[in-house]
Amino acid sequence: MTRHEFSTVSSRDVHVGRVVALRVDEVAMPGGGTAKREVVEHLGAVAVVALDDDGGVTLxxxxxxxxxxxxxxxxxxxxxxxxxSPREAAARELAEEVGLAATEWVTLVDVAVSPGFTDEVVRVFLARGLSVVDRDVQGEEEADLEARTFPLDEAVAMALAGEIVNGPAVAGLLAARAVVAGGAAGRPADAPFHDRPTRFARRSER
Known part of the structure; x- marks a missing residue:
């Protein structure tokens, strides 16, 4: 069976900002016509399930x-x-946001946040072997953060109860629970990141 190739016929920028860009692509459709698709370009991101020796996770x-x-x-x-690298970025964010460092890193999941309209993909790591380091607060938003440690099972229950709705957090917590329970294994910290967004980052190189 030959499957249709959804090629881009044309593309135009609507907005280019500091963190995202919005473009409109005209895409060749199976019936012979074209359709417009709005795409939000993103830099991509990382997130960390920081799990301590007592089974607590920092949110x-x-x-x-x-x-x-x-x-x-x-x-x-x-x-x-x-x-x-994504792992280096994750280590930096862990120190900046909650003042932690880790000696063990595992890739848990890659989360396409909303692939119907954005290329944003978040890589979620499991970090263990934690130690406290000085926070390097970057900006007003991070200064307003409240950090708290929850038992992993409680955090998973919060996700299932709808009290945690952030997509990478939900996926990361469930994946971490599966790894801790022994029913699954993560990937190496430097595993290939095939769906890492690149288009927005390339704009700054032009």
Missing amino acids: VHQYRHPLGRRLWELPAGLLDAGGE
């Missing part, structure tokens, strides 16, 4: 303007530093 309570409230999330941040 942050952070204001998210599009939802108009604070959400419980994993420590996370953008892949916005050139030349930095």
Whole structure:
């Protein structure tokens, strides 16, 4: 069976901002016509399930303007530093947001946040062998963060109860629970990141 190739006929920028860009692609469709698809380009991001020796996971309570409230999330941040690997970015964010360092890193899941309209993909790591380090607070939003440690099972229950709705946090917590229970294994920390977004980052190279 020959499957249709969804090729892009044309593309135009609607908005290019600091963190995202919005473009409109005209895509060749199976029936012979074309259709417009709005695409939000993103830098990509990382998030960390930081699990201590007692089985506790550190979450942050952070204001998210599009939802108009604070959400419980994993420590996370953008892949916005050139030349930095995803694991290095995760280590940096873990130190900046909650003042922790880790000696053991495992890739849990890669989460396509909403592939119907954005290329944003978040890599979620499991970090263990934790130690306390000085926080390097970056900006007003991080200064407002509340960090709290929850038993992993309680955090999973919060996700299943709808009290944690951030997509990478839900996926990461469930994946971490599966790994801890022994029913699954993560990938190496430097595992290939095939769906890492690149288009928005390349704009700054032009």
